[in-house]
Amino acid sequence: MFIFNKTQPNKHKHTVTMEDSVYSLILKGCKLSQDLQSNLPTIGNQPNLLLRACDDIIRTFATARERINGQVGAQAQLPSLPGPFFYPPMMFPEQQLQNIDPSFQEWLKSSVTQAMEDVIQTQLLADQRSSLTIRDHAEGSSSTRLRGSGGDVQAMDVVSDSAVRSTTSPPLRHRRSENARTVMVPAPRFGNVEIPPEDGYTWRKYGQKEILNSKYPRSYYRCTHQKLYQCPAKKQVQRLDNDPSTFEVTYNGEHTCHMSSTAPSIPVSASEITQEMSSQTITMQQPSPTTSLGTWLSMEVGAGGSGIRSMVGGYSGGSGDAGAGPSTIRCDSKDGDQYLQVANMADAMFNSGSSSSNSMEFIFPASMDQEKWQPEDKKD
DNA sequence: CGCATTTGACCTTC
DNA sequence: GAAGGTCAAATGCG
Numbered sequence: 001m002f003i004f005n006k007t008q009p010n011k012h013k014h015t016v017t018m019e020d021s022v023y024s025l026i027l028k029g030c031k032l033s034q035d036l037q038s039n040l041p042t043i044g045n046q047p048n049l050l051l052r053a054c055d056d057i058i059r060t061f062a063t064a065r066e067r068i069n070g071q072v073g074a075q076a077q078l079p080s081l082p083g084p085f086f087y088p089p090m091m092f093p094e095q096q097l098q099n100i101d102p103s104f105q106e107w108l109k110s111s112v113t114q115a116m117e118d119v120i121q122t123q124l125l126a127d128q129r130s131s132l133t134i135r136d137h138a139e140g141s142s143s144t145r146l147r148g149s150g151g152d153v154q155a156m157d158v159v160s161d162s163a164v165r166s167t168t169s170p171p172l173r174h175r176r177s178e179n180a181r182t183v184m185v186p187a188p189r190f191g192n193v194e195i196p197p198e199d200g201y202t203w204r205k206y207g208q209k210e211i212l213n214s215k216y217p218r219s220y221y222r223c224t225h226q227k228l229y230q231c232p233a234k235k236q237v238q239r240l241d242n243d244p245s246t247f248e249v250t251y252n253g254e255h256t257c258h259m260s261s262t263a264p265s266i267p268v269s270a271s272e273i274t275q276e277m278s279s280q281t282i283t284m285q286q287p288s289p290t291t292s293l294g295t296w297l298s299m300e301v302g303a304g305g306s307g308i309r310s311m312v313g314g315y316s317g318g319s320g321d322a323g324a325g326p327s328t329i330r331c332d333s334k335d336g337d338q339y340l341q342v343a344n345m346a347d348a349m350f351n352s353g354s355s356s357s358n359s360m361e362f363i364f365p366a367s368m369d370q371e372k373w374q375p376e377d378k379k380d
Numbered sequence: 381c382g383c384a385t386t387t388g389a390c391c392t393t394c
Numbered sequence: 395g396a397a398g399g400t401c402a403a404a405t406g407c408g
Contacts, residue, residue, distance in 0.1 A: 205385060207400060220399070224384090236399090 025064035032057045182250045184240075201255060203235060215241045225257035232256065 036053045185199075203221035211218050216239040223231040232253035240246045 204383090206402095208386075209398065209400095212397065218398085222400095 025060055029057055029060035029064065032060060179254075180250050180252050182248060185247045185249050187239075187245045187247060199249075201233070211238065214238065216244070223255060223257055229257040 032053070036050075036057065039053070202224040204224045204226070205219055205221050207220035208217050209220070218236055218238040221235045221237065223229075223233040225231045226233075233255040234252045236248075236250045236252070238248050240248055
């Protein structure tokens with residue numbers, strides 16, 4: 001469970017604007033999801049009803065997303081690091097929270113999935129990273145501590161290349177870009193711990209090499225869009241000998257794929273989303289009340305509440321590709337944070353294209369076989 | 381069939 | 395020549 005700031009300066013002054021309708025839409029979508037969840041036992045074997053319910057939900061989020069995109073499009077500046085999922089924490093206007101039905105608040109708190117937890121984890125890393133001064137390779141090292149769930153603390157160091165090499169490996173004999181940046185990334189606590197947490201971009205592995213005096217091989221990745229958009233970004237991933245739960249990730253080259261107007265990293269329109277969704281055969285697992293819960297929206301609601309702060313990011317177990325067609329909307333503007341966060345949540349819910357995961361698995365993870373849809377009495 | 385991963389061979393640098 | 399980095403054919407998966 002992540003601990004978020006309990007108080008937040010009221011820098012997101014709430015006025016009755018388009019934000020309201022966006023938040024209303026998001027909340028409405030959540031409410032519809034709640035309704036669907038509670039009705040599943042009764043309509044789970046009625047495809048037509050299910051379809052209609054899903055359509056309603058999709059339409060609602062798609063509309064919200066479209067409006068958000070309209071806002072974000074004008075504001076977004078796209079640095080190459082950190083990745084697309086690296087957004088600051090979400091802030092909901094207080095008024096919105098106060099209008100939420102208490103039972104719905106409870107549902108929001110409890111309707112977290114493991115995948116969402118992973119998503120949040122990566123966002124946590126991302127937030128931390130984005131707040132760091134990432135020094136380049138020629139400089140010294142910097143490090144920081146991450147807030148962890150349940151009070152535990154994870155460390156993620158952003159260090160210079162030379163610093164890493166001096167402690168973890170022999171001096172490099174070979175070419176190394178001056179722009180290389182090395183990040184120490186803790187392995188995900190959930191999902192496939194063999195792979196480093198998702199950083200929001202989609203990577204294609206093009207090589208693996210045993211490294212002298214290293215227990216673990218080094219993996220070489222390049223941007224999935226290298227060919228299509230001549231994106232030169234690359235990264236190397238290697239587990240530390242003395243700490244297998246930590247990955248040393250060295251980034252080389254800047255992402256240029258998000259600069260392209262045709263690049264898939266640009267958020268798609270709501271209509272496209274709707275089309276995508278409607279053309280997919282989606283099977284869902286009936287939500288289990290015992291699913292790892294409670295963190296995808298870690299919020300404080302109620303009297304004097306300071307708002308919902310939600311971390312949305314993206315590690316998808318190996319899915320690694322959390323991060324579907326990675327959305328690259330990013331914005332330094334504080335005023336844009338709300339839109340970005342909501343857009344990000346919508347992305348996590350609806351975007352597909354991550355090299356390693358179906359984004360719907362964020363929402364309904366684990367074995368999503370048709371059988372799970374069968375009412376209890378129809379199962380063998 | 382298209383895309384991603386694996387892996388041995390090859391290239392580059394020291 | 396050794397070691398890191400990349401290529402590309404083979405393979406697997408959805």
